[in-house]
């Protein structure tokens with residue numbers, strides 16, 4: 381900064397209240413040392429200098445952007461603005477779209493901006509005050525334990541998600557998620573590794589089954605525990621990582637999860653001993669605090685050998701499976717070839733899962749889950765790829781969000797939405813989850829195709845021949 385500019389700045393600052401941090405000598409020194417051109421500071425500057433490129437994909441052959449971001453003519457959109465994602469061609473996103481907006485004069489968190497270009501320079505169709513509907517698991521506190529970790533997204537993180545909350549759980553090889561039950565239902569999708577679950581139902585029928593992640597390119601397993609049903613999970617020798625879903629946005633509130641060891645530690649020992657029919661001395665070393673996750677003392681039988689561990693049950697074993705093998709399910713291929721879905725719910729193929737309906741969605745590069753809505757809140761989890769969705773909240777309000785792996789999101793009940801795969805090369809894979817006994821969706825295109833053509837034509841000011849070209853079957857995913 382030129383000395384006389386600095387001098388006039390100091391004069392200007394002198395007019396500020398004495399409490400202003402701008403009068404702090406260190407701040408003044410920093411400002412004096414700072415170039416007038418806006419450059420990132422600290423780790424951001426380091427990141428820029430090292431030529432760091434964000435890990436997420438931006439479709440490179442999509443609308444090219446202007447390269448000169450400091451010029452007043454900077455424009456993230458060339459050609460007609462038809463709502464495409466703004467492309468800053470590797471430069472830091474700026475709040476500019478067409479003739480609107482202006483560069484950041486001060487700093488911004490460019491890493492976050494890059495992951496949320498639609499927050500910074502969203503399509504002009506976005507309007508109103510739609511709340512944030514996205515949460516990255518990377519923003520969650522991670523609880524580290526002997527034998528694994530857990531991180532959650534609950535209603536305090538994402539208030540619009542009333543029906544469902546999520547968590548990621550990691551177990552080291554052979555470690556346990558201890559014996560417990562919940563007030564709500566628990567649904568799990570195996571993100572990686574292998575494990576084994578054990579359950580006992582209200583009639584004393586037991587159930588034990590191995591669970592597998594996406595090994596060798598196959599689709600993984602999922603499981604469901606009804607409310608109140610006691611269960612435990614053990615990793616096998618690969619370790620295990622699970623996406624957990626609970627049928628209450630506030631699932632981690634007091635009175636929601638009940639750990640067996642915690643219960644015993646909070647009960648008079650003589651009562652526990654009498655209940656178990658043993659001498660109190662036998663129970664002298666039971667834990668005084670629930671471990672939540674704990675290592676095993678002896679490795680369990682290997683994958684495929686669950687039956688070696690099964691306890692003989694005079695009531696018999698459960699006749700209804702708690703585990704669903706997605707790898708054994710037929711793909712429902714989108715008619716236009718844009719991808720496929722596999723839907724699981726209690727009405728069609730997973731009878732026990734009466735409170736959770738799910739869909740694994742695979743979108744080919746550049747494909748798009750069609751415009752649609754549901755009769756429940758939809759909770760999403762991005763498994764891989766990069767996506768973009770606009771939530772239409774009614775009342776002329778909508779907001780566009782960008783997604784990368786580990787993002788969760790909610791489309792509240794009835795909100796219209798789509799999900800577009802932004803990559804020209806990679807698939808987008810995600811889960812749709814509902815607190816429901818059946819998967820239900822409504823397709824906008826199918827609705828229009830099956831309504832008298834003149835009605836649609838008059839509303840949209842398009843010809844009836846265009847309306848008649850609309851597909852009458854649900855497209856699910858548009859290529």
Ligand SMILES: *[C@@H]1O[C@H](CO)[C@@H](O)[C@H](O)[C@H]1NC(C)=O
Pocket residue numbers: 444445446447469470
């Ligand atoms: C995008 O950036 C690359 C490399 O930084 C450059 O070669 C190219 O000209 C830029 N494209 C546009 C449209 O600005």
Ligand SMILES: *[C@@H]1O[C@H](CO)[C@@H](O)[C@H](O)[C@H]1NC(C)=O
Pocket residue numbers: 595596
């Ligand atoms: C995965 O593939 C490898 C190599 O073909 C094989 O050795 C292994 O047993 C497979 N794992 C499973 C769980 O099928």
Ligand SMILES: *[C@@H]1O[C@H](CO)[C@@H](O)[C@H](O)[C@H]1NC(C)=O
Pocket residue numbers: 659660661
């Ligand atoms: C309980 O165990 C202690 C120590 O082993 C023993 O002295 C006591 O007699 C036992 N009590 C009963 C009721 O078995």
Ligand SMILES: *[C@@H]1O[C@H](CO)[C@@H](O)[C@H](O)[C@H]1NC(C)=O
Pocket residue numbers: 841
């Ligand atoms: C429909 O579009 C035509 C142009 O093709 C325009 O002249 C006309 O005003 C439009 N009608 C309505 C009702 O917007």
